[in-house]
Amino acid sequence: MKYAKIVFSLLALAFIVSGCGTKRQYFEPETLSGKLSYDGSLPASIVDTVRDGATLENGQVVTKKGLSSVILPKDYVYYGENNGRYIAASKCGALVIVDEKKNTLFQKACDISIASAALKGNLLALVLASNELVLVDINEGKEVMHLSQENVYALDSRIAAPHFLGDLIIFPTLDGKLVIVDEVTKKPIRDVVVSNEKFFGNVIYLQVLGDRLVAATKSKVVSISPRSINFLEADVRDVIVLKNRIFVFTKDGKVMLTDADLKVLKDRKFTFATFAGTIYGDFIYMIEKGGYVIATDIDLISTNVYKLPDEIESYLFTTEDTLYYENHFFKLNRKP
Secondary structure, rough: OOOOOOOHHHHHHHHHHHHOOOOOOOOOOOOOEEOOOOOOOOOOOOEEOOEEEEEOOOOOOEOOEOOOOOOOOOOOEEEEEOEEEEEOOOOOOOOEEOOOOOOOEEEOOOOOEEEEEEOOOOOEEEOOOEEEEEEEEOOOOOOEEEEEEOOOOOOOOOOOOOEOOOEEEEEEOOOOOOEEEEEEOEEEOOOOOOOOOOEEEOOOEEEOOOOOOEEEOOOEEEEEEOOOOEEOOOOEEEEEEEOOEEEEEEEEOOHHHHHHHHEEEEEOOOOOOEEEEEEEOOOOEEEEOEEEEEEEEEEOOOOEEEEEEOOOOOOEEEHHHHHHHOEEEEEOOOOO
């Protein structure tokens, strides 16, 4: 979570267990297909990211559509966008919705910090850091739903946002569930448990494609269709959903290609690779923290590795065809 406090003793214990004398091993490609250079610069460096956007130091926002002209209020960061309306929140939980002309459309005072948010019409869906699910009517300025979930103790920083699907609202909880709410009645109609881990068990990925919903925690992926619910256990770093296939990227450098029901068709291992981000087009591009782009076709047959100008040591954001890092960007779908 963006502002979650991770208990120091847990970090200390993890450090001791892992062994302070262990030397980290790095991904080293056998051959390089070329070197990449930046195509241009951003007006400021990235200071915060969520799955669908990044906040720059000057208050501007990069979304999946590219660099926006909106300027967020000072000390606020981006959470989501809908029809030119931008959701932003501060560290203490103050929230605003603004447009590109700096008009404030809605605001909420400091309370509990925001984990994730989404907006559709007059409905603002929030997942709070306390694992409470909230619906706010921004026209009326009042809550129309408030659901408390199980307590959580530590969170993965990758937090999925709520998703509006027809007359349903899908809330990804911080304790590893999907709570499906009827938009009309504002009542929950179904829960789906992805995983039930108390530590770092929040939903980190949520995507709907056609009639299929795919979600993941750090340890499990679920694929839900009108016909079935299927699970895949993995040490998940990221997920990409295409029409008839799903790619699961693991923390130990493996890429798993599955069908829509999560049956593994093929996998490839990139030894010691640490994936910092993934995007796709005609190829799948894996951004490796050591400073590489690993490009593979969607059948995981051919592979090319390119050297980035820098190692990935701070915030990274990717759109369908562009990688943004610090205050630089370049297009990934062009020939290097």
